[in-house]
Amino acid sequence: MNVLKQILDPAARADPYRFFGALRESPVTLQDDGSYLVSTYREIVALLHDPRISSDRRNLDSAAPHDPDLDPSFIGLDPPEHDRLRHLAMRHFGPPHSPGTVERLRPKMLGLTTSLIDALAGRNRADLVDEVAYPLPVAVICALLGVPEEDEPRFHALADEVVETLGPGEEDRAERERARRAASMELSRYLAGLAEARGREPRDDMLSGLMTYRGPEGGMTQDEVVATSVLLLIAGHETTINLIANGMLTFLRRPELLELLREDPDLIIPAVEELLRYEPPVQFVSSRVALDDITIADTTIPAGAPVVLAMAAGSRDPGHVARPDEFDLDRPRNEHLGFGGGVHYCFGAPLARTEAQIVLNELVRRLDNPRLVADPPPYRPSAVLRGPRHLVVEYDGVAPA
Numbered sequence: 528m529n530v531l532k533q534i535l536d537p538a539a540r541a542d543p544y545r546f547f548g549a550l551r552e553s554p555v556t557l558q559d560d561g562s563y564l565v566s567t568y569r570e571i572v573a574l575l576h577d578p579r580i581s582s583d584r585r586n587l588d589s590a591a592p593h594d595p596d597l598d599p600s601f602i603g604l605d606p607p608e609h610d611r612l613r614h615l616a617m618r619h620f621g622p623p624h625s626p627g628t629v630e631r632l633r634p635k636m637l638g639l640t641t642s643l644i645d646a647l648a649g650r651n652r653a654d655l656v657d658e659v660a661y662p663l664p665v666a667v668i669c670a671l672l673g674v675p676e677e678d679e680p681r682f683h684a685l686a687d688e689v690v691e692t693l694g695p696g697e698e699d700r701a702e703r704e705r706a707r708r709a710a711s712m713e714l715s716r717y718l719a720g721l722a723e724a725r726g727r728e729p730r731d732d733m734l735s736g737l738m739t740y741r742g743p744e745g746g747m748t749q750d751e752v753v754a755t756s757v758l759l760l761i762a763g764h765e766t767t768i769n770l771i772a773n774g775m776l777t778f779l780r781r782p783e784l785l786e787l788l789r790e791d792p793d794l795i796i797p798a799v800e801e802l803l804r805y806e807p808p809v810q811f812v813s814s815r816v817a818l819d820d821i822t823i824a825d826t827t828i829p830a831g832a833p834v835v836l837a838m839a840a841g842s843r844d845p846g847h848v849a850r851p852d853e854f855d856l857d858r859p860r861n862e863h864l865g866f867g868g869g870v871h872y873c874f875g876a877p878l879a880r881t882e883a884q885i886v887l888n889e890l891v892r893r894l895d896n897p898r899l900v901a902d903p904p905p906y907r908p909s910a911v912l913r914g915p916r917h918l919v920v921e922y923d924g925v926a927p928a
Contacts, residue, residue, distance in 0.1 A: 531558060550566045551844060565824075580815050619737060659890065660772045672732060672756060686761045734756060770882075775920075779897060808912060838867070894920070895922055
């Protein structure tokens with residue numbers, strides 16, 4: 528059986544890593560569907576920084592006609608258009624124009640986390656995904672963008688549909704893209720209504736800023752605001768849910784690690800970096816296209832071919848990192864692919880890091896003797912955004928905040 532197919536098989540979701548060694552034996556492999564899979568760290572990094580690799584799937588030889596109702600967000604565009612939209616979005620999110628955005632959210636993140644963990648008191652069992660890892664990042668990204676709290680369940684259901692249709696492989700991509708397009712269009716219609724309202728009556732939120740900002744470089748059209756907002760809503764919570772859930776699962780399997788983190792809360796910073804390498808929430812990037820013939824690791828990827836980057840395999844490449852299958856808090860110079868690289872380096876990395884550090888630290892500190900009820904836990908269907916669907920734990924009590 529093809530190694531990639533073994534990894535994508537739902538039966539492998541709990542431990543895809545056992546197949547990565549075989550995958551890396553050939554750094555670049557042509558798949559049955561015509562895509563080229565790249566699995567080693569050095570080669571992935573080279574392609575992430577190579578201008579001959581496009582993020583715009585309209586450059587595929589087999590590209591379907593462009594749907595004018597669904598403009599790609601900047602994650603699906605190349606420079607210079609990518610750079611223009613990313614800079615306009617970043618103006619309202621981070622340095623240099625809004626350097627304090629994430630830090631200003633820290634008290635809200637801690638307050639929400641405290642409330643969610645307080646709600647676990649008085650019993651001895653909880654699902655840490657449904658009750659902590661999901662509600663926190665959803666509430667934060669909604670607050671940041673300006674989505675009303677009562678609309679969170681609606682958008683989360685649509686975001687889940689979009690996420691579960693992502694993945695490597697071209698064979699059934701048309702069917703998956705139809706399902707994704709339907710969910711994306713419904714999400715876009717909802718956000719378009721919200722964007723229009725913020726354009727008329729701006730508030731102190733990112734959606735208002737995206738709608739109203741006009742500077743020397745211009746501003747975003749409403750369609751661009753909607754596409755950017757769809758991206759931020761989905762990317763701003765789906766990946767962080769997995770990072771938190773994968774993190775607690777990793778800690779719960781290592782009681783000595785839990786004890787270390789309790790004794791020294793500052794260790795959560797290297798712990799989250801190691802989680803991004805060891806159990807990354809994004810396992811594959813399957814949206815790249817070769818713009819030219821590219822020879823890498825003695826294989827020529829032809830122009831117009833789809834390219835899949837196995838980020839999780841690259842971060843565990845023994846040619847890049849010592850003892851790759853061990854979780855090591857003291858790992859020096861922890862260079863991983865957890866947030867990608869190049870011009871598409873994760874826009875929300877500072878937010879995701881901060882959320883994960885706060886939530887994991889508080890769970891470790893406040894849950895008394897937490898232990899897994901099921902190991903492995905049930906996983907979400909997606910092999911791309913991989914994480915537990917539920918993480919049920921038993922515990923002896925909840926320490927006060």
